[in-house]
Amino acid sequence: MKKKKITFGKAFVYFFVIMAAAFCVLPLLLIFIVSFTKESAIIRNGYSFFPEEWSLEAYKLLFENGADVLRCYGNSIFITVAGTISAVVITAMAAYSLSNPSVKYKDKLAMFFFVTMVFNGGMVPWYMICRKIGLSENLFALIIPNLIFSPFNLFLVRNYMREIPVSLMESAKLDGANDGHIAFKIYFPLSKPILATVALLYGISYWNDWWNSIMLVTDEKYYPIQYYLMKLKSDLNFMRNLQSAGMAGGGITPSESLQMATAVITIGPIILLYPFLQKYIVKGLVIGGVKG
Amino acid sequence: MKKRKKYGLIRDVRKNKLSYFMLIPAALYTLIFGYCTIPYMIIAFQKFSFKKGIFGSEWVGLKNFEFFFKSQDALRIVGNTVKLNLLFLVFTIAASVTLAILINEIRNKYFKKIVQSSYLFPYFLSWIIVNYILYGLIGSKYGLLNHTIALLGGQSINFYNQPQFWTVILVVLKVWKDLGMNTVIYLAAITGFDEELYHAAAVDGASRWQMCRSITIPMLMPTVTMLAIISIGKIFYGDFGMIYALVGDNGVLYQATDVIDTYVFRVLRTTGNPSQAMAISLFQAIMGFLCVWGSNYIAKTKFKEGALF
Numbered sequence: 040m041k042k043k044k045i046t047f048g049k050a051f052v053y054f055f056v057i058m059a060a061a062f063c064v065l066p067l068l069l070i071f072i073v074s075f076t077k078e079s080a081i082i083r084n085g086y087s088f089f090p091e092e093w094s095l096e097a098y099k100l101l102f103e104n105g106a107d108v109l110r111c112y113g114n115s116i117f118i119t120v121a122g123t124i125s126a127v128v129i130t131a132m133a134a135y136s137l138s139n140p141s142v143k144y145k146d147k148l149a150m151f152f153f154v155t156m157v158f159n160g161g162m163v164p165w166y167m168i169c170r171k172i173g174l175s176e177n178l179f180a181l182i183i184p185n186l187i188f189s190p191f192n193l194f195l196v197r198n199y200m201r202e203i204p205v206s207l208m209e210s211a212k213l214d215g216a217n218d219g220h221i222a223f224k225i226y227f228p229l230s231k232p233i234l235a236t237v238a239l240l241y242g243i244s245y246w247n248d249w250w251n252s253i254m255l256v257t258d259e260k261y262y263p264i265q266y267y268l269m270k271l272k273s274d275l276n277f278m279r280n281l282q283s284a285g286m287a288g289g290g291i292t293p294s295e296s297l298q299m300a301t302a303v304i305t306i307g308p309i310i311l312l313y314p315f316l317q318k319y320i321v322k323g324l325v326i327g328g329v330k331g
Numbered sequence: 332m333k334k335r336k337k338y339g340l341i342r343d344v345r346k347n348k349l350s351y352f353m354l355i356p357a358a359l360y361t362l363i364f365g366y367c368t369i370p371y372m373i374i375a376f377q378k379f380s381f382k383k384g385i386f387g388s389e390w391v392g393l394k395n396f397e398f399f400f401k402s403q404d405a406l407r408i409v410g411n412t413v414k415l416n417l418l419f420l421v422f423t424i425a426a427s428v429t430l431a432i433l434i435n436e437i438r439n440k441y442f443k444k445i446v447q448s449s450y451l452f453p454y455f456l457s458w459i460i461v462n463y464i465l466y467g468l469i470g471s472k473y474g475l476l477n478h479t480i481a482l483l484g485g486q487s488i489n490f491y492n493q494p495q496f497w498t499v500i501l502v503v504l505k506v507w508k509d510l511g512m513n514t515v516i517y518l519a520a521i522t523g524f525d526e527e528l529y530h531a532a533a534v535d536g537a538s539r540w541q542m543c544r545s546i547t548i549p550m551l552m553p554t555v556t557m558l559a560i561i562s563i564g565k566i567f568y569g570d571f572g573m574i575y576a577l578v579g580d581n582g583v584l585y586q587a588t589d590v591i592d593t594y595v596f597r598v599l600r601t602t603g604n605p606s607q608a609m610a611i612s613l614f615q616a617i618m619g620f621l622c623v624w625g626s627n628y629i630a631k632t633k634f635k636e637g638a639l640f
Contacts, residue, residue, distance in 0.1 A: 155365025164371030
């Protein structure tokens with residue numbers, strides 16, 4: 040009797056856990072499948088998990104005629120790589136200084152970084168400052184503001200570096216090494232796991248960013264892929280409204296499967312990096328989240 | 332005394348030249364994008380024009396605030412911000428705590444890993460991508476939901492002009508996106524619990540359900556409270572990235588979806604009135620600061636480890 044009760048409980052647990060997994064994954068699977076569905080099948084049956092006819096049409100179109108998409112994709116790759124590298128270096132250097140026990144004012148300096156995390160002028164002054172210092176209509180505007188460096192990540196790295204035994208630094212100093220050497224040759228290599236976490240956090244937020252482009256860029260040639268996708272959707276809605284009001288000629292709207300294919304290639308790098316994302320970000324955030 | 336302190340800093344810089352040097356880029360960044368934003372806040376009391384600048388613009392006192400609080404928008408957007416954030420908080424916690432407890436019951440390591448990977452994936456997607464997914468599900472012409480309704484012989488619903496559905500839509504999407512990360516945090520807390528407690532309970536003949544109710548849930552409460560307090564600190568900040576990506580400039584839905592941040596964005600970019608935008612955002616910053624300070628105070632008195640500062 041008791042045994043049967045346990046198996047019922049277990050079945051319930053498995054059922055619920057699997058349902059939750061389906062809830063998380065199926066919507067994504069849908070756009071993936073639609074991107075491989077033949078356009079005529081979508082028009083007949085709508086979006087479906089079981090398409091009548093498969094096709095690679097959308098991807099072919101994307102790579103043959105999608106000069107815009109590919110340029111935006113290239114922009115995104117450049118922004119992400121350049122931004123992540125500089126952000127990680129800046130964060131690691133600052134974290135070293137704030138964890139260096141021979142710096143007397145390190146806690147006061149940490150406070151300097153912390154204050155603006157809690158209180159700052161918000162979107163309006165930020166926008167005005169960016170324009171004032173020339174961060175508009177260029178790729179720097181998509182790299183430098185807002186994302187290049189975050190105090191949260193700084194504290195994450197600093198806390199990690201604090202755990203490195205001071206004796207390492209002291210003996211290196213006795214051997215005549217300066218702080219630059221110690222930071223780059225000893226501390227950074229020893230902090231690899233947390234730097235990986237921070238690099239992935241920066242990388243993801245650069246790749247997913249469209250805030251900087253909506254605020255600071257109007258020229259299409261600087262669009263990153265996320266902003267391109269956003270524009271695509273709102274332009275399509277606009278055209279659909281015109282068409283349903285009988286005001287536009289029609290026939291120029293890109294196909295449903297093409298839209299979804301563009302979305303899928305945007306998710307691409309995240310899928311590729313997913314094993315690392317899971318490993319490092321989870322570890323880093325659990326440490327950061329639980330310890331505050 | 333003061334002089335000695337100053338001397339101390341200079342000597343400290345001399346002693347650790349390279350350390351201070353390595354701090355410069357981060358400090359410069361914080362100075363420009365953090366501290367320099369603060370003086371700009373006074374434009375909330377001006378009729379700011381880009382031509383005249385901060386020093387030349389006309390002072391108007393509290394007019395910008397008056398205009399906002401007298402409009403019908405004030406109550407709606409502040410209400411929406413707080414309401415949505417509270418709903419996000421409650422449902423995310425409920426869903427992820429339940430899920431963490433259930434996963435903890437599973438012994439099969441590989442199965443555990445696979446399901447956890449699937450929960451986490453949405454966390455890494457941008458809201459723009461989520462918007463495409465949402466369109467695939469509820470789009471009026473080809474969307475999965477409407478197609479299913481049509482198959483069953485019902486009338487299809489155009490979700491994009493029916494604001495009454497959107498509170499639910501936003502809550503579901505938020506839970507969908509954040510479920511994985513929150514579950515991971517709670518699961519980490521659960522695995523840190525003392526195994527001895529469970530052994531002792533098992534010896535006394537407790538069932539898994541009884542253990543869950545009288546060991547796991549009570550011991551999870553501090554983590555839950557701590558994360559809830561942190562979220563309450565941010566209750567006046569709407570999720571601009573989420574709302575704007577999903578709703579955009581679709582005015583029909585504002586009634587249910589418009590939050591302080593999207594409103595400020597519109598006043599700044601569409602209406603083009605920086606002073607008024609600043610006034611609303613100053614109000615938000617003050618309320619936000621009070622909330623962070625208050626919630627931190629509570630965290631400090633309740634748990635030593637929980638305080639942010």
